[in-house]
Every structure is written in C-alpha cells, then in structure tokens.
Amino acid sequence: MPTALENILNNLDDIANNPQGQNTDDQTDNSPANNEQAQGANLFTTIASSVMSNQSSSNLAQSGLSSNSLSTDSTINVNCTINGTTIINNSTLCALEDDDDGNFFKKMWQAPWNYLIIGVILLIVLLCFLMSAYKGYQYRKGMKKQSMYQEIASKTKREKLGNVDLILDYDYTQAKLGIEILQVRDLKFGRKQVEEKDLEVYCRVYLLPDINKYQQTLTKSKTFSPIFNEHFYLRCVIDQLDYRQVLVRVYRHFKFVRDAPIGDAVLTLSKTDLQLGFSSIPILSHNPNLDDPLGEMSVTLRYNANTQKLGVTIIECKGLKPGFGTSTDPYVKLTLRIGNKIVRKDKSQEIKRTRNPYFNEVFSYKIPPNKMGLVDLLIQVKDRDFFGSSHEIGSVRFGMEPDSEKADRQWEKMIENLRKPQTEWHFLMPSNKQ
Incomplete structure (x- = not known):
C-alpha cells in the first residue's frame, strides 16, 4: 500500500492516544468531545488497516463499526459513519491511493528536479556534438597532412640522390634477416649546394611497417660516398616477408640543430624471391608517407x-x-x-x-x-x-x-x-x- 496512507495511520494513532496533543505525564481529559475525537480516530485507523490487509467485512464488524465492505479483484468498498457523519468511504481511499501513486512523478517534474533532468539531457547532447566535431577536426587535419605528404612525395619521387650498396642474408634457424650496409655512393642534395668538408652522414635501417624500431650506423664525415661495412639483424618470420620492406634512410648530422633525412632506399621483400646477396638500391627523396603508415x-x-x-x-x-x-x-x-x-x-x-x-x-x-x-x-x-x-x-x-x-x-x-x-x-x- 502507499506510504502516504501509512503516514495518515501513524498520525491518527497519535491523535487517538493523545487527543489534545498533550504530554503523557499530563492528566487525561475525559470530556465527551475528546472521547468522540479519539473514537473517530480509532475508527479511521481500524478501517484503513483493514483496507491495507484486504480483510473481509467480518473483521470490520468485530470492531463494532457501522461499515460495509466488499472485496472484488483486490478492491475494497468501504463506507463508515459516526453519528450520521461520513468518516471514510471508497472514494476517499481511492483518492488517497491515486494521490500517492502519482506523487513521485509529480515531484520529479517540480523545481528543481525538472531543471536538473533537462540539464542532464542537454549535457549529453552537447558532449555527443563535441565528440563528433573533434573527430571531424582530427580527420580533416589528418587528410590535409596526408595530402601534403603525397604532394611532396609525388614531386620528388623521381629524383635520385645516390645509391646504397648492401648485402642481404637470412638465418632460417633463428628467423633473422641480416643486412650489411656496405656504403652510400655518389650522394647528392638536389639543388642544395653542400660542401664536402661540412658533411656528416649516417644511416638508419627499418623493417617496415614498424617505423618506431631501427638500427643506426656510425657517422661518417667529409665524404659524399661514405663506407660503413656494418652488419645488422632484424627478427622476421619467413612467412611475413611477403608484406615487409627494408628501409635504409640516410641522415645528415648537424651539431646545433636536429638531424635531417636526406633520402630513402626501399627494398621490397618476398619469400619466393628473397634476393639474397648483393643489391644496389637507389636513394630517392625523403618520403614522409613512410613516417605515418596507414596500414x-x-x-x-x-x-x-x-x-x-x-x-x-x-x-x-x-x-x-x-x-x-x-x-x-x-x-x-x-x-x-x-x-x-x-x-x-x-x-x-x-x-x-x-x-x-x-x-x-x-x-x-x-x-x-x-x-x-x-x-x-x-x-x-x-x-x-x-x-x-x-x-x-x-x-x-x-x-x-x-x-x-x-x-x-x-x-x-x-x-x-x-x-x-x-x-x-x-x-x-x-x-x-x-
């Protein structure tokens, strides 16, 4: 049963026990008006308790009440009078029950709860909009960067800047790819005029698509054809060679600024045609697309x-x-x-x-x-x-x-x-x- 009806019962019990709101230590007033008020409160309490427990009309009759009740489909019809005055009837109980059932929803749409609910809904919509806008911004930024990289690569992809001589071998027992960098020959810088005495060069070896791991040679200075003769091993299973590429990136070393890439030499691997042995790979202009692989x-x-x-x-x-x-x-x-x-x-x-x-x-x-x-x-x-x-x-x-x-x-x-x-x-x- 509803909580509001239970609160009414508790209040009526207090009235019946203490009609004038007096303390228990005070002397009880036995006037007829007080006795009638207490009797009415007891009657209302008994009737409401009977309704809550779905009792039959015989339970009400044992209480000495003038009442009529009928229980059909869990609905009790009650009509109780005292001295010709109606204390409670079926419409009064239904009004109490209906008022308590809708009390929660009515309170939710009263201030400040209605403003709080509307604010939460608007906040969720705003967060979804901001997430969509941020993702669109990141996508446009990435596409602009990729198009710029592609334009740079397309303009310079035919420009040859030299050659890298290397020897390729594969260790089947340890599943390692061996790369020996012999030398870089006839290094050029395009339109830039670089003096040989100011030049310091080294190489980094990658196994694409992993651009974050590399091995680096020593730095050679004052020559356009540096000789390295350094051997590196890269772990790679033979079945994965069909979609791997060896990238040898040539860098120029500077003392006070960041080192800059000169060009890239790419060798595509294949397990059916591994091209073991000596190879001379052309060095093409630096391709920024290799720095941010798409997959x-x-x-x-x-x-x-x-x-x-x-x-x-x-x-x-x-x-x-x-x-x-x-x-x-x-x-x-x-x-x-x-x-x-x-x-x-x-x-x-x-x-x-x-x-x-x-x-x-x-x-x-x-x-x-x-x-x-x-x-x-x-x-x-x-x-x-x-x-x-x-x-x-x-x-x-x-x-x-x-x-x-x-x-x-x-x-x-x-x-x-x-x-x-x-x-x-x-x-x-x-x-x-x-």
Missing part, C-alpha cells in the same frame, strides 16, 4: 580471358590506423572505372572493433580483353564512425593509374599470367581521386 592490405587479382572475368579477392588488412580512439570498424569499398566512366561500386562486410580485419571476399567484374588497358580499379579501406558516417583510412589503386610500383607490377603479372592468381601485400596510400 597494409592483401589483395589477389586474377583475370580469365575466356570468360572475360576479373576476380578481385580482398583477403585481409593489418595495422590499420585508427581515426579516433584505438580501434576501427573497417570495411572495403571498390570502385571500377573504364576510362572516365564509373562502371560499378561494391562494398565488403564491416568488421567491428579491430585494426587487423579478415575479409576473404571475392568480387567479380566482366571486362572485355580490349578494355583491360582502360581499367582503373580503386580499393579503399574505410572506417565507420560513431554517428554512422565513414572516413577513408587508405587505398590501393590498380590499372591505368597505379599508386605504387608494387601495384603496377602485380597488375602486369596478372596480365602476363592469365588464370593464375597473383597475391601481394600493399601499403595503403591516401587517395585524391574518389
């Missing part, structure tokens, strides 16, 4: 000239760069163009909360052999945001405008070896053309 993707290409079907298999991705937080909800979007016309768009399933999604999805396109030279295939890896929108992590492009030498080589191998699947790992690049 990698494994793609299989296969073309059947008889059925005129191009099969594209998205196997998996590794080390995807999160746009916000520490994880991603990635999916892959494929856009096929023939010439300047978009022929078809496809989308893979979305994998929740992972930076290393495994898709293994196959997409098939019917393309005549005479139009294979006009194909432009863009494969984008996207991240689903909190509010349902999505942003691009990176992409790989095949066909007319490949975004890397490796993508161009895989496409050519597919054309040369029809019906034979060609699988490669690719570093994701920011794409400008959507």
